[in-house]
Amino acid sequence: MMLHDQKLRELGLAVIQVEAQAIVALAEQINDNFVAACKLLFHCSGRVVVIGMGKSGHIAGKIAATLASTGTPAFFVHPGEASHGDLGMITRQDVVLALSNSGETEEIIKILPLIKRLGVPLIAMTGNPASTLGMVATTHINVAVEQEACPLGLAPTSSTTAALVMGDALAVSLLEARGFTRNDFALSHPGGSLGKRLLLRVEDIMQVGDNIPSVPESAVISYALLEMTEKKLGMTAIVDSNKQVVGIFTDGDLRRTLAKNLDLQNTPISEVMTSPCALINKDILAAEAMQIMEQKKINALIVVDEQRLAIGALNMHDLIRAGIV
Numbered sequence: 001m002m003l004h005d006q007k008l009r010e011l012g013l014a015v016i017q018v019e020a021q022a023i024v025a026l027a028e029q030i031n032d033n034f035v036a037a038c039k040l041l042f043h044c045s046g047r048v049v050v051i052g053m054g055k056s057g058h059i060a061g062k063i064a065a066t067l068a069s070t071g072t073p074a075f076f077v078h079p080g081e082a083s084h085g086d087l088g089m090i091t092r093q094d095v096v097l098a099l100s101n102s103g104e105t106e107e108i109i110k111i112l113p114l115i116k117r118l119g120v121p122l123i124a125m126t127g128n129p130a131s132t133l134g135m136v137a138t139t140h141i142n143v144a145v146e147q148e149a150c151p152l153g154l155a156p157t158s159s160t161t162a163a164l165v166m167g168d169a170l171a172v173s174l175l176e177a178r179g180f181t182r183n184d185f186a187l188s189h190p191g192g193s194l195g196k197r198l199l200l201r202v203e204d205i206m207q208v209g210d211n212i213p214s215v216p217e218s219a220v221i222s223y224a225l226l227e228m229t230e231k232k233l234g235m236t237a238i239v240d241s242n243k244q245v246v247g248i249f250t251d252g253d254l255r256r257t258l259a260k261n262l263d264l265q266n267t268p269i270s271e272v273m274t275s276p277c278a279l280i281n282k283d284i285l286a287a288e289a290m291q292i293m294e295q296k297k298i299n300a301l302i303v304v305d306e307q308r309l310a311i312g313a314l315n316m317h318d319l320i321r322a323g324i325v
Contacts, residue, residue, distance in 0.1 A: 023161065025146065037170060046073075046095070048097055049090050050077070052076075063163075063164070096120050100124075112136055127142070213231035215249075217239065221268075222265050235302075248300070250300060253273065278292060289319070
């Protein structure tokens with residue numbers, strides 16, 4: 001078969017259109033059964049056990065991960081392994097969420113009596129409310145689709161997309177109901193870039209102590225350049241006789257100074273420093289410091305305490321090393 005660009009575009013577009021229609025149709029299923037499922041999950045004192053076979057199993061795993069990362073403790077159990085010991089992972093305090101498009105998946109049907117014996121609430125997500133799984137469930141969410149995006153009508157496509165979207169609907173509804181915050185989300189993602197942006201504070205990455213470049217406002221430009229060269233932050237704080245920060249001198253200020261042909265050995269740094277300058281406190285998020293740099297088009301910031309004393313210094317390279325940028 002020949003590959004034609006236009007034909008490939010048409011095939012890809014057809015898949016997206018079919019799946020988009022399947023998602024739109026799901027709006028009708030945000031009904032009393034959906035509400036009942038949310039309440040079961042919300043009041044679960046244990047964990048949500050999500051099960052599914054094949055492609056539904058992959059979707060079940062993703063739904064479990066989404067629930068867990070948004071405030072609803074959950075994990076995936078393979079139904080084929082459940083009858084060989086893994087069913088012991090389910091306790092009486094849990095809720096089972098079972099995914100099966102047909103509602104007749106053999107491996108799931110086989111463990112239904114054991115789930116019933118435990119007295120565990122069962123939420124079924126199928127494309128057939130009259131199926132075995134749909135009929136025995138405590139509550140059933142219908143995720144039936146009019147057609148699969150696969151032209152053969154065989155490969156799970158629209159049906160798995162619909163189940164995934166319904167899982168997201170459950171997770172996000174629970175997130176809102178629990179009052180789950182950005183900080184809560186960050187605490188469950190401490191190693192990723194999202195966690196760093198939501199948790200890492202200036203205090204955690206700023207230069208401190210002898211690494212803070214600082215010169216008195218009476219110093220000459222050449223002295224300030226030596227301090228900048230030694231501390232390697234591309235700037236230095238300018239402080240008054242009380243050690244309070246009154247300005248900053250950066251690489252950008254240096255370029256502008258050189259353009260004026262000033263005497264670097266005799267011109268006081270106070271004549272060419274940037275004052276007032278942007279100052280931050282140690283408790284703000286590192287991501288906020290980055291936003292300040294971007295807004296003001298600067299590459300460095302001085303961190304001060306309540307008395308405007310320099311307690312830290314931060315530049316863009318510190319943010320990059322911390323994984324914020």
